[in-house]
Amino acid sequence: MSLPRQDTFVSYPDGAVTSTGTVVHLELLADGRVVVVLDRTAFHPVDPVWPDQPADTGTLEMNGVAHPVLDAVVGATDGSTLFVGDAPVRTGTEGWAFVVCHVVGDVAGIDIGATATVTVDADARHALSAGHTACHLASLALNEALAGLWTKEVPLDARGFPNFDQLAIVESRIVAGGSVDRYRIGKSLRKSGFAAVELEPRLAGVTARADELLAGWVASGAPVTIARAGDGLGDRRTWRCELPEGVVEIPCGGTHLASLAELASVTVSLDLTTADGALELTLRTTT
Numbered sequence: 001m002s003l004p005r006q007d008t009f010v011s012y013p014d015g016a017v018t019s020t021g022t023v024v025h026l027e028l029l030a031d032g033r034v035v036v037v038l039d040r041t042a043f044h045p046v047d048p049v050w051p052d053q054p055a056d057t058g059t060l061e062m063n064g065v066a067h068p069v070l071d072a073v074v075g076a077t078d079g080s081t082l083f084v085g086d087a088p089v090r091t092g093t094e095g096w097a098f099v100v101c102h103v104v105g106d107v108a109g110i111d112i113g114a115t116a117t118v119t120v121d122a123d124a125r126h127a128l129s130a131g132h133t134a135c136h137l138a139s140l141a142l143n144e145a146l147a148g149l150w151t152k153e154v155p156l157d158a159r160g161f162p163n164f165d166q167l168a169i170v171e172s173r174i175v176a177g178g179s180v181d182r183y184r185i186g187k188s189l190r191k192s193g194f195a196a197v198e199l200e201p202r203l204a205g206v207t208a209r210a211d212e213l214l215a216g217w218v219a220s221g222a223p224v225t226i227a228r229a230g231d232g233l234g235d236r237r238t239w240r241c242e243l244p245e246g247v248v249e250i251p252c253g254g255t256h257l258a259s260l261a262e263l264a265s266v267t268v269s270l271d272l273t274t275a276d277g278a279l280e281l282t283l284r285t286t287t
């Protein structure tokens, strides 16, 4: 069976929750489940390289049978092997095709060339989109709120503040209506000029400043769009939010709200702990 040489066309960045496509590849997994690859899909897959936003939930309907999608994951193929969730390259690497692997229980009677309709659980998607939009805003708010703790020049974020988020993040998880980000403040961040010892006494102030910024942005009802270099899963996409003080852009493969007007509020909480000689900061964002 030949493997796809083209990326799956994905419509979830534009907010789509349903799509109809053609089956271009089927593959049996070791555990008996089946991977279905379509030429196009609205289903957001988890990217194992940076698994911030979980996979959509929903169904894949073929031949009048709606199969629950048990998992959806980014797959990569060099033309000879399909790597399902364990690609040896980053999503978007030249010379590889990146495909959405819809994992279902069985596809008896389905062949290559069959038509399939995917339907995403729209409420669950909306909650993840809200969480992801809030997550980006919170990272920007945190960067500004922590700006006074830097003593040296470091790379700046989309708004011109020291990019603590990018320099310290170890894990980001989007959840329904929010997110949890973990940051590590170790030796290298201190060497870069981050005044780690001042963080704890200032934590309440940092939280208050972040909440204040977030409230202002939510009140602005700023539009949000996803700019795309192409329709393929591996094409670069950028989250773009027209904040009152200027447009901000962050590279992002996830889904988002269309406007901050859809959010009633965004607030954060910060937790500081010690682990292996380093500080760990946890940012919880809630909408």
Ligand SMILES: [Zn+2]
Residues within 6 Å of the ligand: 132, 136, 239, 251, 252, 253, 254
């Ligand atoms: Zn993102």
